[in-house]
Amino acid sequence: MRLACIQLNPQNNVAKNVERAENLIIEAAKNKAKVIVLPEMFSFMGADAERASNANEAGTGVFSTIQRLAQKLQVYIIGGSHAETSPHTSRVFNTSESYSPTGEMINRYRKIHLFNLFAENGEKLFCESDAFEAGNECKSFYIKSNNEQWTALTAICYDLRFPEIFRQKLQKTEPLDIIFLPAAFTHQTGKDHWEVLVRARAIENQCYVVACNQTGTFLNGTKRNYGHSIIVSPWGEIISQFNDEIGILYAEVSKQEISAARKKLPAVWNRTL
Numbered sequence: 001m002r003l004a005c006i007q008l009n010p011q012n013n014v015a016k017n018v019e020r021a022e023n024l025i026i027e028a029a030k031n032k033a034k035v036i037v038l039p040e041m042f043s044f045m046g047a048d049a050e051r052a053s054n055a056n057e058a059g060t061g062v063f064s065t066i067q068r069l070a071q072k073l074q075v076y077i078i079g080g081s082h083a084e085t086s087p088h089t090s091r092v093f094n095t096s097e098s099y100s101p102t103g104e105m106i107n108r109y110r111k112i113h114l115f116n117l118f119a120e121n122g123e124k125l126f127c128e129s130d131a132f133e134a135g136n137e138c139k140s141f142y143i144k145s146n147n148e149q150w151t152a153l154t155a156i157c158y159d160l161r162f163p164e165i166f167r168q169k170l171q172k173t174e175p176l177d178i179i180f181l182p183a184a185f186t187h188q189t190g191k192d193h194w195e196v197l198v199r200a201r202a203i204e205n206q207c208y209v210v211a212c213n214q215t216g217t218f219l220n221g222t223k224r225n226y227g228h229s230i231i232v233s234p235w236g237e238i239i240s241q242f243n244d245e246i247g248i249l250y251a252e253v254s255k256q257e258i259s260a261a262r263k264k265l266p267a268v269w270n271r272t273l
Helices: 014-030 048-053 062-073 157-161 187-205 255-264
Strands: 002-007 035-037 076-078 082-085 092-099 105-110 116-118 124-127 141-145 148-154 178-183 208-213 215-218 223-226 230-232 238-241 247-252
Touching: 002 014, 002 208, 014 035, 014 062, 014 247, 062 076, 062 082, 062 092, 105 141, 105 148, 157 178, 157 187, 178 187, 187 208, 187 223, 187 230, 230 247, 238 247
Parallel strands: 002 035, 035 076, 148 178, 178 208
Antiparallel strands: 002 247, 076 092, 082 092, 092 105, 116 124, 141 148, 208 230, 215 223, 230 238
């Protein structure tokens, strides 16, 4: 199965950001990608309150654009994330919706772990929880390709630091085959932690991890994301990786490679808790 991971540098203009994402999705589909993954908040990047102000209801606006493209191009799209309005609070969700080649929504995930970052002097650098509401559920879903069914899970950015969100889905009867991780991982933390955390989640779960990150600066150059989108094998090996560029990262993945890793070192089947 051919995957495409689209690395972007969104700014504070939804129309321009979505147009650039759409062009790259179309290019990836032309290059025979079956599954196309976008980064977190691919549609708008600014201060948390600004991102929240551009929220759409589930299945509308930016979400419906992703649905239309998936159906038109007949591909799976893991739609990064976009702000979703909540009927219960003035805060919004950081939501990823995924669509099948028929346009069916096959997964909706609302980010559970909200990212709050402080400087050593206590200054607030990021505080996602000021504007965003945390989700409370993470479900696996299925992707089908070449008569094979893949068990998948989507998490978002800061979730990467909490292995239990992935392990609770690692059931002996149906362990995960692939983890999608849309992200806007900061440069400060990314240079120290990004690669090792992504590879650790792949090794622990003996599955592929597709970590699609934002790159470059935003907020007039005052904030910077790390880039380095990465696709990792079930053995923890790096299959494909970007640096800071905007573009499409491709990889071929195989269920046989998952089986080989679990046969060689059967940690999935030896799990007791």
